[in-house]
Amino acid sequence: MALNTIAAVISRFIFNDALTFTGELNVIFIIITTFAGLSYAARKARHIRMSALYDALKKPYRKLLMLVIALITSVFMFMLSYYSYLYIVEVYQSGRILPALQIPVFYIYLWVPVGFFITALQYAFTLIKNLQENNVYLSTCMKDEYGEKKEEQNQ
Numbered sequence: 001m002a003l004n005t006i007a008a009v010i011s012r013f014i015f016n017d018a019l020t021f022t023g024e025l026n027v028i029f030i031i032i033t034t035f036a037g038l039s040y041a042a043r044k045a046r047h048i049r050m051s052a053l054y055d056a057l058k059k060p061y062r063k064l065l066m067l068v069i070a071l072i073t074s075v076f077m078f079m080l081s082y083y084s085y086l087y088i089v090e091v092y093q094s095g096r097i098l099p100a101l102q103i104p105v106f107y108i109y110l111w112v113p114v115g116f117f118i119t120a121l122q123y124a125f126t127l128i129k130n131l132q133e134n135n136v137y138l139s140t141c142m143k144d145e146y147g148e149k150k151e152e153q154n155q
Contacts, residue, residue, distance in 0.1 A: 001026055001029040001030070001033070004022050004025050004026055004029070005022065005026060007019060007022060008022035008023070020099075020100040021100040021101050023100075024098045024099075024100050024101050025101070027108070028108050031108055031109070031111055031112065032111050034115070035111045035112050035114065035115025035116070036111065036115060038115045038116070038118075038119045039115055039118035039119040039121075039122055042119045042122035042123060042126075042139060043122050043139055043140065043141065044139060044141070044142060045138035045139040045141075045142035053065075054066075059136065062136050062144065063130060063136045066126075066130055066136050066137070066138070066144070067127060067130050067131070070123045070124070070126040070127035070130065071123075071127050073120075073123045074120050074121075074123035074124040074126075074127060075120075077116050077117070077119045077120030077123060078116075078117070078120040080113075080116045081113045081114075081116035081117040081120060082113075084109070084112040084113040084116060085113040087109070087112075088106050088109050088110060088112070088113065091105050091106045091109060092104070092106040122139065122140070125139075125140045126138070126139050126140055
């Protein structure tokens, strides 16, 4: 994406000729990065979270809150996946194409429901992991160690 943007700037200001496809290409890159990265962030527990209330709770309550968070987030991600799929069907039926690249727009938006769906699965797996294990897990591969350190300090 950076190289594409640099090429656009060089083309516009040095050669005085704009590359018409660079804007469309950057939109494609942003969509792919966002929705592929969404599921990755959920898997590695690298997403933004507000944890002031969560951090103040003792382990059993943190566990309960994490179960609720994982369940609700998973349900919402599945819903967003479904609604984004319906939108893609509309875009497909409209026959829209990108002006410069001549690619059907729905191909680009296919990443959206896929990203939401995989993210929903990640949160569902986190819910299952927390139901199966005694420790609190922020994701299937990331144990909540902050709470354990806090409890050790209190002892």
